[in-house]
Amino acid sequence: MSNSINTSEIIFTNEKMAQALHTAAKKIAPLWPLENFVAVNPYLGLSGHSFESIARQLSFQAGIQTTMPRDYYLKAIQENKLLLEDIEIVLAKNKTIEYDDAPSFIRDLKSKDFEKVKTPKVNTVAEVARKISSANWPDFMLDCISSWASSYFDQAQSQWKKDKHQLSLFSAWKIEAETNRSPSLMGLKGFHQLITELPDNPTEAAKIAIDSLGLDEEALPIYLHSLLLRVGGWSSYIAHFDWDSNRYGREEELVSEFLSILVCWEYGIFNALKNPVLESQWKIAKEEMIKKGFSEGSNSAISDLLILQEAYDLSAQRKLTGKFKVKVQSNQENIKCKVQAVFCIDVRSEVYRRNLESVAPEFETLGFAGFFGFPINFVKVGHDDGYDQCPALIPSGYKVLEKIDDQNQNEKVILRRKLNRAFSFAWKSFKSSAITSFGFVSPVGLSLLPKLFTDSFGITRPVPHPQHNGLSKKEIENLSVDIESRQNGGQITGIPLADRVNMAKGALQAMSLTNNFARMIMIVGHGSTSVNNPHASGLDCGACAGQSGEANAKVASVILNDKEVRRQLAIDNIFIPDTTYFLACLHDTTTDEVSLFNTDLVPDSHQEDLENIKQRIRQAGKSARAERVLRMSMEGDGDIDSFVRSRSNDWSQIRPEWGLAGCSSFVVAPRTITRGLNLEGRSFLHSYNWKDDKGFAVLEAIMTAPMIVTSWINLQYYASTVDNKHFGSGNKTLHNVTSGVGVLEGFAGDLRSGLPMQSIYDGVNYQHEPLRLSVVINAPKEAMIQMLEKHDSVRELCDNRWIFLMAMNDEGEVTDIYDGELKWKKLNVEEGIFERNEKLIEELV
Structure with missing residues (x-):
């Protein structure tokens, strides 16, 4: 050597x-x-430490920001989004900084020259x-x-x-x-x-x-x-x-x-x-x-900004809890429920659910994780390999094959898809390889001019979801799933009956849907439609590993319609009436259209119900689009429906939809409490009735899975907003897909993680406000404390203020907030505080 x-x-x-x-x-x-x-x-491996200490640590180690710039908070004060009274609450808690009141703190903050403050930072070789x-x-x-x-x-992007x-x-x-x-x-x-x-x-x-x-x-x-x-x-x-x-x-x-x-x-x-x-x-x-070091890797600027961020979170919590306090009670109890619709807890579902119940009072919506409790590995018809359809927190369980019930049609589709894939590979090789690419541009490139023209001017047909590529409309309608357990090509596919029963039981209990079944129950997965979008899967269902929830909805409906499954569920006192039919559906979050699957299997006795569903989802879609378009840059008085649909087909559209931008709360409660509340597409909604949860097994599942996943989503959006350079992916128009696995911004540099700026910022205003997740649960406080005692990783998130946990009583009022060390403190939602804040702002000015 x-x-x-x-x-x-x-x-x-x-x-x-x-x-x-x-x-x-x-x-x-x-x-x-x-x-x-x-x-x-993105802070996943750091949650064992407090939010504030990690903010200082990341600043010291890599110059990473964990709050917004000063001017963002000053603007929020003027807009009544950040209350001076909340700044004073935070100042009173912080013993290291002494100010007489919030106005003096703000005046001192304005006088500081943050640009001249030198932040300590680790230097590498x-x-x-x-x-x-x-x-x-x-x-x-x-x-x-x-x-x-x-x-x-x-991943098969490079030809050499x-x-x-x-x-x-x-x-x-x-x-x-x-x-x-x-x-x-x-x-x-x-x-x-x-x-x-x-x-x-x-x-x-x-x-x-x-x-x-x-x-x-x-x-x-x-x-x-x-x-x-x-x-x-x-x-x-x-x-x-x-x-x-x-x-x-x-x-x-x-x-x-x-x-x-x-x-x-x-x-x-x-x-x-x-x-x-x-x-x-x-x-x-x-x-x-x-x-x-970590503790010294700070400065007064970071401390000031952390005070502003905590006060910003407190002010948002006031508005959220205030909504529950003034909620007008729904008259739902006087209306017989004819249809129940189970949606994903996704914040985009909140908008559609609210509009559906508004146009259809006879509908009741429920919220549950979008894989519906069926963690599968799904193999599309004509494909050899499958992909997981379950949250990243858990392993997939069973391999389920897609099929078309008509065997002749099924074989034709398999052959056509295999030929399409072979042709696509050959075409890509011809277009991308180092030698034939020169011949591609001149003779073949000219033939693509008509497509380039029609795509550029929006003269396009609706774009099918990638799961449906290569299929006709009729074939798509006939797509089903094969859940029968059998040997298939040397591997076991399908789901054994005993496991179907257990999964069905677990799903219904977790949905708080074990009695009072409606005649029709819609299982509504969700997906998104866009073109020329490397991050398209990020708009699909996170609970389905970035895939559409269609497969899970179909598996759930087939199993829950199974007579033998129902017979065995009855042994456990879950009685699904013979008159109840489960229907698989898919909500397109870009266009707010809901597709219904395998409607030819709906019994004649339920045809009138089916027609009512078709009418109601059209009305709800139109209403939801009218609401969502307010966040989009639509000019004039054009056709809203056409405008929204065209965004999904526009290859130059950098914002086909806003995704989960704005997500800031997670409400776990019966729908009777949240029905009629306008949560503005900012809240994840999970149905839960603690009185039916013996031993609180469902509460435990919610706090250790959906609550964790929603915090993941919230903190990804948070980090992408406060420091897009380190935890986001920059300017979408500069993206280059590399290796088929991620994007570079430009031609070099690091693989970009997180969300593009266009997913959180409209060019003038941030569409995502950087707020840590507020979790509101209608359950006994003692039961929630038991879950925190049992699961250290969950307790860390709450103790270290990565999320805020709040308790709601049975009247729908948020009464307490978790204060760390397994203790609660009372929440005081004061009347008139926003009016008093305006007076304080006048005094400050």
């Missing part, structure tokens, strides 16, 4: 190094690929090297890593592939680094030789690199986490492999391997450029990591 590797001062053993890498890796949240782009809390040389080493390192990762993780021989992550990178002369050409003389001399084992290589850099046990955790945050997109993408492996009971350490790569890069830069100045500056950087 060359003398360039100095092992004279060994600080870490292999075991200690492996543990340090593992600990840092666990702080990185997963990021799923574009085909199932589900929302993830590459960043130290940039300060003493003319080269931008951090960007060069990032571009090299991103280029290599794009090749390694390519490198043969990686099934190499591990670290081994594949090391081989590439040993032969790549780009670093040497940039001035890192001997870089490839330095990497060649490192061991092939990633932990051993990282240990030698860390020893060479002279990092001690106190600085190492800060440094390692900072490195991962510098390449946060690829780190998060790699983390999803570890997450999925863990979900299915396997152990992988791919993020640890990737971190070893980053450490070795730093080692290579340091030793290739080593000189007295670099060594001196690096020594200072290491000392600052320890001296300034």
Whole structure:
């Protein structure tokens, strides 16, 4: 081995190094690929610490912002969205800052020059090297890593592939680094030789690199986490492999391997450029990591902004709880329910549910996670592989095949889809390969001019959901699911009867739907329709792993209509009447149209009910579109229906819909409490009746699954809003899909995570307000405390104020808020507080 590797001062053993890498890796949240782009809390590995301490830590380690700029909050004060009284409440709680009142705090805040405040920040080797040389080493390192990762993780986008021989992550990178002369050409003389001399084992290589850099046990955790945050997109993408492996009971350490790569890069830069100045500056950087640390990695600006953010959350809670206090009681009890419709808890469903019940008083809507309690792996007709249709928190259970009941038609569809896929692959190869692409542009490109013209001017037919590609309208209507358990091509498909019964029972109990069944019950999944949209799956159902909820709705309806399933449910005192029929449906959240599936199977006795449903969903869709269009840039008095539908077909549309922008609360209660309330498409709604929940098993399931998932969604939108540079994906118009797994903003840089700016900002105003999730549950406070005592991960979210937990009584009034350490405190929704706030603002001005 060359003398360039100095092992004279060994600080870490292999075991200690492996543990340090593992600990840092666990702080990185997963990021799923574009085909199932589900929302993830980007602070996932950090929730064991308070929101405020993580805000300071992230600022110190990577310059990451966790609040909005000062002017955002000052504007919110003027708009009555942030109350001065709430600022005073927060100031009174914060013992480190003393102000007489909110106006004096605001005056002092305005006088500060935030731009001149120097925020302490960790410096890596590459960043130290940039300060003493003319080269931008951090960007060069990032571009090299991103280029290599794009090749390694390519998902059939590239036509010319490198043969990686099934190499591990670290081994594949090391081989590439040993032969790549780009670093040497940039001035890192001997870089490839330095990497060649490192061991092939990633932990051993990282240990030698860390020893060479002279990092001690106190600085190492800060440094390692900072490195991962510098390449946060690829780190998060790699983390999803570890997450999925863990979900299915396997152990992988791919993020640890990737971190070893980053450490070795730093080692290579340091030793290739080593000189007295670099060594001196690096020594200072290491000392600052320890001296300034997490607690000292703050400044008055961050503290001030954290006060404003907490007050902003409090003010939003006042408005939410105030709505429940003044709610006018519905006369629903006097109307016989003819149809029940189970929607996903998604905030977009709140708008449609409210409009449906408005035009159809005989309808009752319920909220439940959009996979409806049926975690399946779904294989589309004519496809060989399936995809999970369940939340990322749980593994899929059973492989379910799509089918068409007419066997001759089924075989034709299978053949046609396989031919279409073969043709698509050949066409893509011709269009994208390095040689034939030149022939594609001239002769073939001209033939696409008519399509380019019609697409550009909106002269298009409705775009089918990707699940229906290659099928005619009649075939789509006849698509069904095969739930019969059988051997199929060497694997077991379908769901055994006993498991169908258990899943049906669990789903009905979790929906609080175990009695008073209507004649027709709609199981309404949801999906979205858009074109030329890399993040399209992010608008589909997160509970279905970024897929449409159509398959789950069909599986649920088939099982719940099964006579044998119903017979066995009756043994457990769940009696579904023979007159009740479950109908699978799909809500398109872009157009607010609801599709009904397999209507030819609806009994003659229910045809009148079916016609009523068709009429009512048309009326509700028209009403919902009229409401949603208020958030869109529609000019003049045009046809609202045509305007909304055209957005789903417009290849240049950067905002086909607003998705879950605005999500800020999660209400768990009977629909009788929330019915008639306008929650403005900002609230997740889960049906729950605690009086029917013996032992509170359903409450436990809600607080450990849907509550976690809704916080993931809320915090993804929050982080994408407060710091789109680090936790969002930038400008959608600059996106380039890389490797088929994610997007770059422009031609280089890190893989972008989170949401595009166009998903949260309309160019003038933020359509998503950065508010932490307020969870309102109608259940005994003692029962909720039991769940927090039982589940540490849930308690961490509440204790550390990543979410706010509130209790609602049976009259529908929010009475208490969780105050940490398994204690509650009373909520005081004061009358007239908004009017008093306006007077305070006048005094301030």
